[in-house]
Amino acid sequence: MAIIHKANLSPSKLELIAGYLPKQPWFIQDGTPELIGAYRFDDPAGEVGIETHVVAAGDRIYQVPLSYRGYELAGAEEWLIGTMDHSVLGKRYVYDACADPIYVKALATAILTGQEEAQLIVDGEPEPRPSSVTVKGSGRLDGGVPALSASAPVSGSGVTIIDAGELRLKVARVVDVAADSSAGSAAAPELHGELTLSGQWAGLENPVELAAVVRD
Template sequence: MAEIHHTTLKPTKLELLTDWLPGRPWYRGGPEGPRLSKAGGFRLDDPEGGVGIEFMVVSDAGASYDGAESSYLVPMTYRGAPLQGADEALIGTTEHGVLGKRWVYDGCHDPVLVGELAALIDGRAKAQAQSVSDQEDRDIRVAYEGAPLGAAGIEAVTDTESGTGIRLTSGTTLRLVRALAPGGGGHVTGVWQRADASQVRAPFVIVHPGA
């Protein structure tokens, strides 16, 4: 299990995302930019122990959707060195109080995150608590009965206004819902907390089998 270090990050994750989010096609905010707060999420473990994997939910007080603040699902990976060929996926760099310089990536482009997400969907991995070491996150629910995804390689990643599609080398596509909305129908669902402290469940990931 990955050890979670409770230490400083300079700049913080929210500061990095404040600069990065407005350039995404699924961003719902205006030109004034986001006002972000952490609203939920979970982690996955890298079996090799070298890459941090986090699915963070952030809420934006500067934008609204259906009468509530907009909330986004942002998968991120944290690496001790640059990921080759992934310059366009770099969210930014930060200085970790224990681990030193970390390269922070949009995890949809990181093969380690995609592989572990496939393992979660297949039932070969467990979602971990976002801020507590060695604790399963039971708020994350997986409901998938299709063919196993197996060792998932990335063929293409496409961002649209409706989310991010990760096409695997098998032909299957994992669609990540980026701008979250309450509802059902996801193969991976999770919860986040709204400004009024109420918890909301929504689809995070939907699997579209290949032809």
């Protein structure tokens, strides 16, 4: 589960994303980013926040995974999106999560084991809050996830590739909302690996493919 604090953020997450997107090779500058929703994975150690945002800009949908840390991630200066002041947790370092090993492990685990998004527990609220984006991995692995050694992510043509030792992860940056994740998509064949992460949100008729994992 993910613990959510009722807090003031400066700058806001969307402000950070709006400054980050125009610098990316897969972003087409044809509209102001608007948040559709988000989903979270859990860090078992409780140290790193892992949240993926689904954003609309123009007629395209983008996926922006972020990780939130209370300290700098060594060797990841290139992937630092910015910092924000959190009224409860203090200064937070915000990274492109594709370069964060905690996110890489969480994403691989969700895909391989068939997990869903983390349950959202909000301070002061008696019941879990529903996620605005729901996701589910297609795998059914009962054992442990292979040891991962994530390398720097490489982005291009709407996809980010993360070589992680025994596995290769592929994260959709530009989401093909016209394709049913269960049917495959000729428009984005590079995403179709052995196992996938599918997602859905309000107004979307069928789940779409958000990420895939391929064993090398």
